[in-house]
Amino acid sequence: MRRRDFLYMTGVGTGAAMLPSLNTFGRLISVEEALTPIDVKLKKQMADVALNAAKSKGATYADVRIGRYLNQVIATRDARVENVANGESYGMGVRVLANGSWGFAATNNLDNDSIAKAAELAVAIAKGNSKLMTEPVQLAPQKGYGEVSWKTPLEVNSFEVPIPQKVELLLNVNAEALKGGAKYVNSNLFMINEQKYFASTDGSYIDQDIHRIWPTFTVTKIDSASGKFETRNALSAPMGMGFEYLTPKDSEKIKGGPVTMYKKRYDMFEDVKEATVHVTEKLKAKPVPAGKYDLILDPSHLFLTIHESVGHPTELDRVLGYEANFAGTSFLTLDKWESKKFNFGSEQVNIVADKLEVGSLGAVGYDDEGVKCGKWDIIKNGILVNYQTIRDQAHILGLAASQGCCYADSWESIQFQRMPNVSLAPSNTELTAADMVKDVEKGIYMFGRNSYSIDQQRYNFQFSAQLAYEVKEGKIVGMFKDASYQSNTQEFWNACVKVCGKGDYRLGGTFSDGKGQPSQASAVSHGSATTRFNGVKVINTGSRIG
């Protein structure tokens, strides 16, 4: 019997019922412990205790999430290791509907008594909340799936790779940067494994094993004469993959442009070598003259523009006002969707929500309220056709079922609507990025995420890139510095004139997108091919102090 199983059986533990708080790194554990999963039979047993306790106290619906969240971080700087940490957060959250209201409670004491108490507290909170209710929760029906499971398709479990091997990789990357003249270099590996078990009174018992990885670095050079410094970050993407992401493959590289780009395999050494050259170029780059430019945006940059200007404003809970006090609302109000002719972008713009895309951060079999995940259109040929939603808001869109967009970042957080992977579909052409550059008279070709800011209804935004190349009469002629573009979401997406083909399609992503109060983090990917936007306002952000 494993230690955890023993604790459950014998009821050892301390603490009290908990409600949502920020997902922390959890307790620090050994690598061996991280590789020991929890018996699925035990999880079912615990879940049934909670479901039965909730029903006995008057819950009309209940769901249980038993979560074991593993995090491993390796952080290095120059020639030394700054931190190696293994974290585990393990516990149970119980959500119930009673008297038409939601209630939630959580505990990390997984003996029968504590589990039942958490379920009972959730019902008591729901009944208390119902006194301030304006209308009862309408939950979209969901069939029970019985006992099912899903796992991130991966070749190598990151947690099984020895720490010394990972440390060596990062220190070698740093050595490469220092050899290339970097003054400072930081490199990090973030690895996450969510072992999630979901059960509900609908009759689902869903066991999922989800993996994510993010290798990254920052190279810094300083020109001591001018006092200027420049950096270049890794052009990797956080991925829903195992350690195989770090095994380079030529077939997963796109070469020929000013920067080597990566699909589902990443070559950290090659990227850091290029980065040291790029930083030197950035120190010598010419200031961008402000004005209108045609922008060619690489997926390593465009993903964040998609995230901020398409992903967030199409979240239905934002549209309805549930996020008004924090992240804001949305300009994509229901009347625009109802009209079936709201022109979000040009005809080239097809935005797809996809919870299944292999290798993506948001890929899961089922969401955190037991809904099987799928794929749907959000923008079709430039027109707004759908949003992203969950079970208690599906009826607002006239949907018979949820779209499966529910997520909580911890067992102790309440699940709520989070963004699925939201991607710009590639065109049905063979167009490559090199072809696209050829017919640009006055443009800027941008790679990598940098500064990003957007208003609370997702109209006005300003973005900048890791690398900005001047394009003149169809050729890349050098590097610009201090280039940021400012636009308005609808104007920007209507300026989209060309999207490259499938061969250029890649994922970018964000590892910790914040939303909610208390704030929760989620990871989500955004795919695209290189895309061109005509006549976008670019400003020069250079300034001086003292």
Added chain:
Amino acid sequence: MAILSKEEAQAILKKVLSFSKADSCEVSLNGSNGGNIRYARNAVSTAGQVNVMSLSVNSTFGKKTGSASINEFDDASLKKVISRAEELAMLAPENPEFMPLLGAQTFQESKTYNENTAAMTPDTRAEMVGKSLGVAKAANLDAAGFLENSTRFNSVMNSKGLFAYNKSTNVSFSVTIRNKEGTGSGYVEQDFNDLSKMDVLALSKIAASKATGSAGAKAIEPGKYTVILEPLAASDILSNMFRGFDARSADEGRSFMSKKGGGTRLGEQLFSENVNIYSDPMNPELPSATWNGDGLALKRTDWVKNGVVKNLAYSRFWAEKKGVEPVPFGRSMVIEGGTQSLQDLIKSTEKGILVTRFWYIRSVDPQTLLLTGLTRDGTFYIENGEIKFPIKNFRFNESPVIMLNNVEALGKPVRTGSGMIPPMKIKDFTFSSLSDAI
């Protein structure tokens, strides 16, 4: 169980240290309890309680440190967390920046704990939120808000004799009130250690008045304007600057505090002469713990005096490297001001813009600390000392360093966001584009 007294925490920490076989060992024990209510569309959406406690161990052999943590406190678990940290330390690489542990220190008794706040219950929270909802409903407006309170304790002890303990309370409230048409929006946020200072009703009325007053906003051209920044707006921008008072990044040449040709700007006149910034853990309006995570005592520290940079924060490692005394980062930042109210600043303005708050601030250029972001939840045009009409929101591109060189007047500091911040009158503030967001 989650909030231990000084004596209870000390007893557990002593016991844990007694199991240590490492060259040196540091143990921290932290706990919190509290709760929250979130509401939107004039109804509660979620509510809950939090109660957690955890213990962390750092064990060191030579310059090799291992860490482990646990949330079980029986003797077997305490022994196990120690042995796990020691095993990890054996496997860890040497840390060339390792600093020996501090010995016993003397700390002032903090003022961070308040019994009223610690006694808050779900009913207290519900009653407070009820008042806020009442304001919105009475004015036919929509409220979305968040109320949270917590009681915490933090304690640390090491094998060299250091022991530190702090207990604190906090209650924080924020609400966004919008009109039904979605053409006006107002916001307030406030936090205190002492619940009796929190007037949810009055705060909600301010948000409601801004929601009504900001409807029908006119577009005016972006450009450079004199602005009156409410304390929250000033705090939004300046919190980004406070983090930059770090000696190491300045010495390394990658900060706005770096000097051309090497070195830092310590001792330089970097801001207007009327800018004075200090931190003080004993400030009665904004108390903080009197020690930091390194076990260093926090004391009143001047960061900027008459516009001159007086101090940068030095970690123990960097201080030793540079041959100076360590200077911990301040936690309770105070920007000194005058006695004028926000209304006085508005009255003294011929033409300008009043900003309630900023949103989505991000760094554009770390070299100059250039930031971008947007105004939000109430932006108004001022003429001849009066608010004339609401205006559409702007995007700004501005550096707080440049901003603090353009200070025309500072009002009376109030507790908000990142510190005690005065309302500010700033000339030539750069707005770069318009936003349709409300």
